[in-house]
Amino acid sequence: MKDLVFLPTHEWFNKKDNTIGISDFAQKELGDIVFVELPEVGDILEKGQSFANVESVKAVSEIYAPVSGEVVEVNEELLDSPELINQDAFAAWLIKVSDPEVMEDLLSYEDYIKTIKE
Amino acid sequence: MKYTPFYDRHLQSGAKMVEFTGYSMPIQFKGIILEHHAVRQKCGLFDVSHMGELLLTGKNAFDTIQNLITNDISSLQNNKARYTLMANMRGGVVDDIIVYKFHDERYMLVVNAANTQKDAEWVKRHLIGDARFENISEITALIALQGALAESVMKEIFDMKDLPQKYFSFTTPRFSGEEVIISRTGYTGEDGFEIYCSNNLGLRIYDELIEKGKDFGLELCGLGARDTLRMEAGMPLYGHEMDDSTLASEINLDFAIKTDKPYFIGKEALTNIRPKYKRIGLKLIDRGIARQNAKVYDEENEVGIVTSGTHSPTLGYPIAMARVNIDTDANELYVEVRNKKLKAEVVPLPFYKRK
Numbered sequence: 001m002k003d004l005v006f007l008p009t010h011e012w013f014n015k016k017d018n019t020i021g022i023s024d025f026a027q028k029e030l031g032d033i034v035f036v037e038l039p040e041v042g043d044i045l046e047k048g049q050s051f052a053n054v055e056s057v058k059a060v061s062e063i064y065a066p067v068s069g070e071v072v073e074v075n076e077e078l079l080d081s082p083e084l085i086n087q088d089a090f091a092a093w094l095i096k097v098s099d100p101e102v103m104e105d106l107l108s109y110e111d112y113i114k115t116i117k118e
Numbered sequence: 119m120k121y122t123p124f125y126d127r128h129l130q131s132g133a134k135m136v137e138f139t140g141y142s143m144p145i146q147f148k149g150i151i152l153e154h155h156a157v158r159q160k161c162g163l164f165d166v167s168h169m170g171e172l173l174l175t176g177k178n179a180f181d182t183i184q185n186l187i188t189n190d191i192s193s194l195q196n197n198k199a200r201y202t203l204m205a206n207m208r209g210g211v212v213d214d215i216i217v218y219k220f221h222d223e224r225y226m227l228v229v230n231a232a233n234t235q236k237d238a239e240w241v242k243r244h245l246i247g248d249a250r251f252e253n254i255s256e257i258t259a260l261i262a263l264q265g266a267l268a269e270s271v272m273k274e275i276f277d278m279k280d281l282p283q284k285y286f287s288f289t290t291p292r293f294s295g296e297e298v299i300i301s302r303t304g305y306t307g308e309d310g311f312e313i314y315c316s317n318n319l320g321l322r323i324y325d326e327l328i329e330k331g332k333d334f335g336l337e338l339c340g341l342g343a344r345d346t347l348r349m350e351a352g353m354p355l356y357g358h359e360m361d362d363s364t365l366a367s368e369i370n371l372d373f374a375i376k377t378d379k380p381y382f383i384g385k386e387a388l389t390n391i392r393p394k395y396k397r398i399g400l401k402l403i404d405r406g407i408a409r410q411n412a413k414v415y416d417e418e419n420e421v422g423i424v425t426s427g428t429h430s431p432t433l434g435y436p437i438a439m440a441r442v443n444i445d446t447d448a449n450e451l452y453v454e455v456r457n458k459k460l461k462a463e464v465v466p467l468p469f470y471k472r473k
Binding site for chain 1 (some may be wrong): 134145146149150151152181342346405406409428429436454463
């Protein structure tokens with residue numbers, strides 16, 4: 001968890017391997033995830049902008065970029081098995097970025113958890 | 119906010135609650151897909167007490183109902199139920215309902231929760247002769263036990279002879295001194311029962327079904343699974359596939375519209391206005407989920423809109439129902455989701471039919 005920093009909108013960024021995903025709280029809130037729409041390799045992320053969609057049985061949710069950068073890899077496994085996010089949200093990364101611009105305002109896990117409890 | 123008698127039970131069971139038609143209702147317990155599969159393979163228990171129940175009694179109850187509905191209940195026997203629409207003068211759908219016949223002078227209309235108030239006003243305005251009306255929605259609990267093993271669980275609690283055997287038939291046995299209504303009906307495409315009773319007795323039956331159902335894999339189910347189950351079964355939902363401005367003849371429910379009946383509200387419109395739309399089933403070929411109001415296109419033009427859509431847990435692919443121009447005959451259509459056109463195959467309804 002110490003490598004992860006968070007947006008209050010429940011996305012995480014892993015500082016060690018530059019992957020991005022959604023939090024365990026987010027997957028629980030969404031319920032059974034049945035479809036993930038990911039960007040393409042080469043797409044440019046802009047911090048705070050929506051870059052992916054995660055659909056549960058009931059609804060669709062936009063996923064916002066916690067950092068700016070270029071998409072260098074997408075987790076294609078999620079296209080066939082979106083339920084992996086429900087099974088382990090902190091392992092099921094959505095995309096990997098290169099040269100991320102990590103801002104100071106991202107939250108530590110502890111601070112992120114506090115925002116949920118509020 | 120209104121609450122069903124099972125509200126406390128739902129909280130104790132860890133349900134995720136949502137507001138639905140003014141009621142606090144469980145959207146899911148353990149998870150929509152798990153609950154969905156439980157109903158398809160074993161059984162699931164639903165609180166659907168938010169539904170409305172309207173009683174009509176008296177010598178002219180029959181005439182009142184015949185005037186209100188598009189279907190014909192002149193052939194309906196005692197202890198049988200029939201699905202029908204109620205139309206307005208323009209042929210639009212006031213509601214889709216089930217009529218229960220106890221005997222010639224006593225009927226119950228089961229109506230959509232969202233429409234209970236509207237329907238009650240509508241029925242009251244059209245009472246004929248000595249017909250008496252009573253809205254018993256608030257004092258009636260409604261439990262649905264659905265799935266292949268539903269009968270096995272019911273037999274643990276009720277005498278076999280007290281259970282209705284045929285689809286759309288019902289019984290009125292006494293259970294701990296009170297009359298209950300048990301019908302072989304449901305909104306899932308599986309075998310199953312719906313139990314109408316007083317709020318207090320409802321709690322007892324609910325608890326007993328959970329207790330006895332443990333050995334049969336019973337799961338508590340919420341509105342989420344109810345929606346995916348009904349969609350697979352190709353069943354329409356008021357507010358999605360139809361509303362007051364949808365012509366009753368445009369939703370492929372013609373089996374419930376009997377224009378050869380001497381008279382009913384909306385008959386003239388439904389006889390004279392040619393339907394412009396039809397309800398079809400779509401299986402998405404491209405990845406994605408088409409939800410209500412997604413636009414539908416053929417190779418050239420916009421031809422309609424999606425009325426309901428989801429990922430089908432049983433079939434493993436996305437499905438949708440759509441309202442399209444009646445002359446749309448392409449086998450492949452496109453649905454627009456977030457500015458992308460996803461390819462979809464036109465498939466017959468229902469998407470899923472139990473064996």
